[in-house]
Amino acid sequence: MRIILLAALALTLSFVVSCSSSGGYNPTVFEYRYNQEKIAAKPIKKVILAPVSMGIPAPSYLRKREGKVKAMVRDYLESNGYEILPNYHFENAWKKASRTYGTVYDPSTGKIDMNAWRGAMITTGELLREQTEADAIIFADLFEHEVQHSNSMKHYARWYGVTRKPALKGSGSGVPLDFNWSRNIKAASLMVTIYDINLTPVFSSRGGIDTLYAVDLKRSTPAFVRRKSLLKSEGHIEEGIQLAFHPFIIMEDYPGKEEE
Numbered sequence: 001m002r003i004i005l006l007a008a009l010a011l012t013l014s015f016v017v018s019c020s021s022s023g024g025y026n027p028t029v030f031e032y033r034y035n036q037e038k039i040a041a042k043p044i045k046k047v048i049l050a051p052v053s054m055g056i057p058a059p060s061y062l063r064k065r066e067g068k069v070k071a072m073v074r075d076y077l078e079s080n081g082y083e084i085l086p087n088y089h090f091e092n093a094w095k096k097a098s099r100t101y102g103t104v105y106d107p108s109t110g111k112i113d114m115n116a117w118r119g120a121m122i123t124t125g126e127l128l129r130e131q132t133e134a135d136a137i138i139f140a141d142l143f144e145h146e147v148q149h150s151n152s153m154k155h156y157a158r159w160y161g162v163t164r165k166p167a168l169k170g171s172g173s174g175v176p177l178d179f180n181w182s183r184n185i186k187a188a189s190l191m192v193t194i195y196d197i198n199l200t201p202v203f204s205s206r207g208g209i210d211t212l213y214a215v216d217l218k219r220s221t222p223a224f225v226r227r228k229s230l231l232k233s234e235g236h237i238e239e240g241i242q243l244a245f246h247p248f249i250i251m252e253d254y255p256g257k258e259e260e
Contacts, residue, residue, distance in 0.1 A: 025257070034205075039202055047077065047083070047135060052094060058188075062230065073241055097119060098120060101113075140192050142189075145189060148183070151182060157211055162209070169217060175222055189240060205243070207241060213225060
């Protein structure tokens with residue numbers, strides 16, 4: 001049984017680590033994975049929202065917003081009828097497993113110890129099955145990645161189902177016509193991964209939230225700079241959450257093509 005779990009976890013983590021805006025079709029929606037038959041056979045009602053990251057943790061300046069995002073994820077799940085169980089069982093089990101298998105994430109190298117992660121997950125799953133009534137474990141991870149604004153008239157950036165206009169800082173004379181819009185900048189998105197209590201992967205997807213950079217117009221030569229206030233728009237966060245959970249929780253006006 002442990003060998004089967006190891007194989008399933010390895011495949012899922014490989015997919016997630018390496019690797020879905022209202023208002024019309026958006027071809028950038030993430031190609032979610034959804035084991036609908038498995039969930040239909042054993043419906044998920046009680047869940048634990050994991051207090052650790054599925055993959056590499058978000059950078060420190062983005063982690064300051066994780067609490068807000070996780071709270072909104074919790075509200076979204078509860079408003080859709082899911083019971084959120086206390087996660088101290090998960091925390092205790094994870095700490096116990098870390099003492100056995102070692103630290104999962106090494107901040108000095110920025111890498112995940114895959115053997116430690118799999119061992120921690122298996123041990124945690126065993127203890128959660130013994131100590132809780134949870135049906136599933138949900139990872140909802142804020143993460144950073146690169147995007148580009150387009151060179152079209154409105155210079156939108158589109159990724160993981162969202163469309164975002166450029167953010168501007170200051171009130172200078174405007175963005176020069178020859179401004180390099182195609183430069184890679186950072187954006188934040190939400191990655192959702194769900195395992196049933198037997199650690200079978202049943203759902204994974206992503207939803208875009210917002211860009212983390214703005215065009216600084218106060219400079220003599222405008223340039224992209226990181227925004228001081230990140231992820232301020234609750235509407236953007238809500239959209240990202242809805243995209244990341246669809247179709248586990250159906251999103252109204254989902255911008256992707258539905259399977260027939």
